[in-house]
Amino acid sequence: MIPEIGHFALWLAVGVTLLLGTLPLVGAHRGRTDLMALARPATQVLLGLIVFSYGCLILSFVNNDFSVLNVASHSNSQLPLMYRIAATWGSHEGSLMLWLLMQAGWAWAVATFSKSLPLPVLSRILAVMGLLTLSFLLFVLFTSNPFDRIFPIPADGRDLNPQLQDPGMIFHPPMLYMGYVGMSVAFAFAVAALIGGNLDVMWARWMRPWTTVAWAFLTFGIALGSWWAYYELGWGGWWFWDAVENASFMPWLVATALIHSLAVTEKRGSFKSWTVLLAITGYSLALLGTFLVRSGVITSVHSFAADPKRGAFILVMLAITVAAALALYAWRAPKVGLGARFSSVSRESMLLANNVLFIVATAAVMLGTLYPLILDALGLGKISVGPPYFNAVYVPIMAVLVFFMGLGPMARWKNDSVPALAVRLRWAAGVTVVSAALTAWIGGQITLGSVVGLLMAYWILYTVLAELWERVRPAGGVQANVLHRLSQLPRATVGMMVAHVGVAVFVFGVTMVGTYDIERDVAMAPGDSTTVSGYTFTYQGTQPVRGPNYEAMRGHLVVTRGGVQVSEMFPEKRVYKVQRNPMTEAAIDSRIHGDLYVQLGEPVAGDKWLVRIWVKPFVAWIWGGCLLMGLGGIWAVTDRRYRVRATREAPTQAGGASVAR
Amino acid sequence: MFKPRHKRLAIAAGALLGVGAIAALVLNAFQSNMVFFYSPTQVSANEAPLGRTFRIGGLVEEGTVKRDGLNVNFVVTDTAKTVSVRYQGILPDLFQEGKGVVAQGQLKDGVFVAREVLAKHDENYMPPEAADAIQRAQKGQSRLEQSVVQQSRPDAASTMPYVVGKQP
Numbered sequence: 001m002i003p004e005i006g007h008f009a010l011w012l013a014v015g016v017t018l019l020l021g022t023l024p025l026v027g028a029h030r031g032r033t034d035l036m037a038l039a040r041p042a043t044q045v046l047l048g049l050i051v052f053s054y055g056c057l058i059l060s061f062v063n064n065d066f067s068v069l070n071v072a073s074h075s076n077s078q079l080p081l082m083y084r085i086a087a088t089w090g091s092h093e094g095s096l097m098l099w100l101l102m103q104a105g106w107a108w109a110v111a112t113f114s115k116s117l118p119l120p121v122l123s124r125i126l127a128v129m130g131l132l133t134l135s136f137l138l139f140v141l142f143t144s145n146p147f148d149r150i151f152p153i154p155a156d157g158r159d160l161n162p163q164l165q166d167p168g169m170i171f172h173p174p175m176l177y178m179g180y181v182g183m184s185v186a187f188a189f190a191v192a193a194l195i196g197g198n199l200d201v202m203w204a205r206w207m208r209p210w211t212t213v214a215w216a217f218l219t220f221g222i223a224l225g226s227w228w229a230y231y232e233l234g235w236g237g238w239w240f241w242d243a244v245e246n247a248s249f250m251p252w253l254v255a256t257a258l259i260h261s262l263a264v265t266e267k268r269g270s271f272k273s274w275t276v277l278l279a280i281t282g283y284s285l286a287l288l289g290t291f292l293v294r295s296g297v298i299t300s301v302h303s304f305a306a307d308p309k310r311g312a313f314i315l316v317m318l319a320i321t322v323a324a325a326l327a328l329y330a331w332r333a334p335k336v337g338l339g340a341r342f343s344s345v346s347r348e349s350m351l352l353a354n355n356v357l358f359i360v361a362t363a364a365v366m367l368g369t370l371y372p373l374i375l376d377a378l379g380l381g382k383i384s385v386g387p388p389y390f391n392a393v394y395v396p397i398m399a400v401l402v403f404f405m406g407l408g409p410m411a412r413w414k415n416d417s418v419p420a421l422a423v424r425l426r427w428a429a430g431v432t433v434v435s436a437a438l439t440a441w442i443g444g445q446i447t448l449g450s451v452v453g454l455l456m457a458y459w460i461l462y463t464v465l466a467e468l469w470e471r472v473r474p475a476g477g478v479q480a481n482v483l484h485r486l487s488q489l490p491r492a493t494v495g496m497m498v499a500h501v502g503v504a505v506f507v508f509g510v511t512m513v514g515t516y517d518i519e520r521d522v523a524m525a526p527g528d529s530t531t532v533s534g535y536t537f538t539y540q541g542t543q544p545v546r547g548p549n550y551e552a553m554r555g556h557l558v559v560t561r562g563g564v565q566v567s568e569m570f571p572e573k574r575v576y577k578v579q580r581n582p583m584t585e586a587a588i589d590s591r592i593h594g595d596l597y598v599q600l601g602e603p604v605a606g607d608k609w610l611v612r613i614w615v616k617p618f619v620a621w622i623w624g625g626c627l628l629m630g631l632g633g634i635w636a637v638t639d640r641r642y643r644v645r646a647t648r649e650a651p652t653q654a655g656g657a658s659v660a661r
Numbered sequence: 662m663f664k665p666r667h668k669r670l671a672i673a674a675g676a677l678l679g680v681g682a683i684a685a686l687v688l689n690a691f692q693s694n695m696v697f698f699y700s701p702t703q704v705s706a707n708e709a710p711l712g713r714t715f716r717i718g719g720l721v722e723e724g725t726v727k728r729d730g731l732n733v734n735f736v737v738t739d740t741a742k743t744v745s746v747r748y749q750g751i752l753p754d755l756f757q758e759g760k761g762v763v764a765q766g767q768l769k770d771g772v773f774v775a776r777e778v779l780a781k782h783d784e785n786y787m788p789p790e791a792a793d794a795i796q797r798a799q800k801g802q803s804r805l806e807q808s809v810v811q812q813s814r815p816d817a818a819s820t821m822p823y824v825v826g827k828q829p
Binding site for chain 1: 668672676680683684686687690691693694695696697698716728730731749750751752754755765790793
């Protein structure tokens with residue numbers, strides 16, 4: 001009975017979204033407050049229905065109701081409770097339910113926390129979000145019903161894919177979906193503004209925190225996925241440039257461009273139509289990512305049963321959404337106006353460079369991801385483009401981007417000059433070169449990539465410090481006010497600095513792993529030892545062990561450095577009882593200056609086992625950097641100016657705004 | 662003498678040049694890093710390039726996997742022709758005799774020296790490249806009545822193709 005009730009709630013939600021997607025729009029057009037006033041309660045009801053429906057799905061999993069196909073396929077009575085709950089989004093159908101939940105949740109959040117928005121603007125935004133929810137509801141109900149029954153009822157379920165039975169499964173998908181679906185908020189703001197024709201500075205100010213929060217979640221989600229792949233899938237890398245990763249990376253790149261372009265729109269009123277276009281593109285790419293992952297055109301842990309009907313449905317949905325948004329854009333954007341002018345050297349021009357480079361980066365990923373798929377679909381042969389392509393493209397693009405990243409926050413709005421900037425940044429530049437040279441020298445291995453990477457990381461760090469110093473340095477000979485000035489810095493500025501330092505930390509990690517990472521495969525008998533970059537790994541043997549729903553062989557290695565034991569490691573080779581696939585569980589000893597990473601291969605002649613040993617310096621910094629980026633974004637959103645009730649009209653766009661961040 | 666109009670023109674030209682340079686970089690990198698896929702039949706017909714990295718795919722032939730310490734040799738077949746593969750290191754979890762496999766590497770003295778072995782499938786599933794290679798090979802051999810691809814694919818009732826492998 002429970003599944004049927006959940007299914008029914010989804011149909012009720014269709015009704016609500018039909019109302020939400022039409023009446024408030026009409027109301028906003030005709031100026032009828034009664035219709036517009038429907039938007040808020042409708043959004044609340046929508047969230048209620050979808051939470052209820054999702055609850056029904058969770059209940060079916062918790063109760064081991066194997067008469068539900070989805071449960072029978074992705075769960076098992078021996079599966080621990082938390083994974084039974086996480087298994088709700090471990091299937092195609094369930095992950096779409098999660099999407100719906102997030103979509104309704106974001107709409108509710110906009111309805112609840114945007115008290116300062118004028119009613120017509122809010123009505124349009126919620127109506128657009130209602131329509132987006134509607135399209136996904138129809139997708140779920142017509143192609144991917146999570147409540148479908150199965151007969152005869154199986155005695156037990158087929159279990160959750162062992163690779164997904166990991167804490168990463170609990171956090172990565174919800175986080176990533178928060179980010180993905182959060183792009184729909186920016187999309188809704190953009191479309192609503194196009195409909196209403198009120199693209200002004202206030203609009204940018206309303207939209208900015210939402211976009212930044214969505215971007216932060218997307219950052220967390222991607223970083224979590226990368227970290228999970230690193231420790232669970234056992235390939236030892238942190239990014240493989242495969243189509244699924246790229247599908248999430250493209251919206252991230254566009255979202256990053258968007259939050260920077262929004263800064264210009266909010267501060268200077270420029271880049272308006274560009275900002276709108278980016279918002280539309282960001283959500284479109286999130287949809288494209290869904291298509292890539294869900295349609296079965298690519299194979300990975302993310303793709304479930306390939307069903308052409310589903311792929312076609314998403315493609316149609318994508319086409320309608322994008323076409324409608326772009327048509328609206330073509331019709332309304334010419335009226336938007338250009339905003340304030342700026343000179344060729346100014347913060348605007350730096351941010352323009354940022355945007356151009358992010359778009360080029362997106363296009364490069366798109367080429368590498370879509371071209372092989374298109375070629376294959378047309379029957380023109382099978383090709384693949386791997387990491388070498390992306391590395392060749394990304395290093396130069398990111399190097400230029402990071403260069404501008406140092407200049408941008410220092411440059412003044414409207415007009416600045418190269419000599420002035422050079423004077424203000426001469427110390428940062430000098431210290432960058434010295435630090436990079438020193439680090440490369442200590443590291444003992446100098447390659448072009450490592451030098452470029454280190455220059456990038458230090459350049460970001462020191463330009464941020466230079467900017468900080470300019471803002472807080474003692475003025476007028478009064479020493480004591482440094483701390484006071486530090487505490488007076490706007491949170492938006494601090495958030496930006498934290499996020500930029502996050503990029504520096506990230507680049508540093510990537511460079512160190514890329515340059516000094518060492519991998520060694522060895523066949524080891526008990527008592528054998530091998531030394532990798534100063535660490536001596538001694539193999540003690542392998543023993544069988546039993547887990548709750550798997551059996552495993554567990555290896556035992558003792559790691560010493562300079563005769564002192566630093567770690568004991570227990571890599572496992574598991575066989576899960578239901579699905580019978582072997583699975584490698586790596587042992588990882590993670591430290592701030594690097595990870596030790598050990599994997600069991602297979603037994604060879606006698607009592608020898610193949611063992612893979614990795615030493616990965618500073619690899620944790622990669623995810624640490626992403627964490628800083630996201631936290632910086634969230635800190636920026638708590639800035640005072642987003643909290644004040646903004647009833648006044650657009651502020652005057654006076655010059656000298658560089659201080660008034 | 663440097664009118665604003667000229668300045669704007671110079672900036673526009675500079676921006677165009679920059680974007681053009683980046684586009685050239687991207688396309689060049691793309692061109693030189695494309696990896697093509699060849700089936701064992703094509704490799705036997707000497708269609709595969711020498712001295713360039715490419716991919717092969719098919720089934721790991723039963724009884725051909727030979728381990729010698731770190732080195733491993735096996736034969737990949739598309740049911741018509743075969744290619745010997747040499748690899749050094751640990752194979753992925755899902756590498757098994759009789760199952761689908763894709764390998765990336767170069768041809769040296771008639772042996773495919775793999776730098777990477779991908780087994781992107783569970784016990785039912787076939788990597789699309791490998792399935793395609795087998796299908797094409799079998800079109801050439803009409804005497805095979807039932808396709809191996811169909812045999813190795815699950816029937817609809819038990820369809821639960823978790824696709825596992827390298828991709829996170």
